[in-house]
Amino acid sequence: MSGNLQMLVTIAVIALATFATRVLPFLCFGSREPPAMLSTVEKNLPPMILLLLVIYCLKDVQWFSAPYGFPELFTIGVVAGLHFWKRNAMLSIFAGTGIYMALVQLDLFSFL
Incomplete structure (x- = not known):
């Protein structure tokens, strides 16, 4: 299958799948x-997805070396405060x- 034809088939399948899910x-x-x-x-899925995103974002933070996760924790505080x-x-x-x-x-946290 040529590259263009394969791309068109892929786009058609994705469009059909998207339409079907809607x-x-x-x-x-x-x-x-x-x-x-x-x-x-429907009620509980969005908070669970956000919790998974927060966990994923914090998984590689170096808590025991500078800047000790301060940018992440500061941003989480700002987002939570702004959202509330x-x-x-x-x-948010x-x-x-x-x-x-x-x-x-x-x-900005290089002074630590």
Whole structure:
């Protein structure tokens, strides 16, 4: 299969799979209430995913050498405070990313 044809087939399969995942819930639950288990998953999945992201982000932090994880802990505090204050996930995520990148790139905790 040539490179262009393979790329087009791949894009078509991905588009079809994406469309199917968007349509399937409406076909299954369009006229009735979803099961209680699905509602529980819907309610609890976003916090669980965020917790996994935090754990993943902290897995390589050097806690016993400078800067001792201060940029990460400071950013987590800012994100948590901003989220509790404004209740806006996008604002919290973008502000946290920007602050963390600034702290790491500018090496603001080098004095430790």
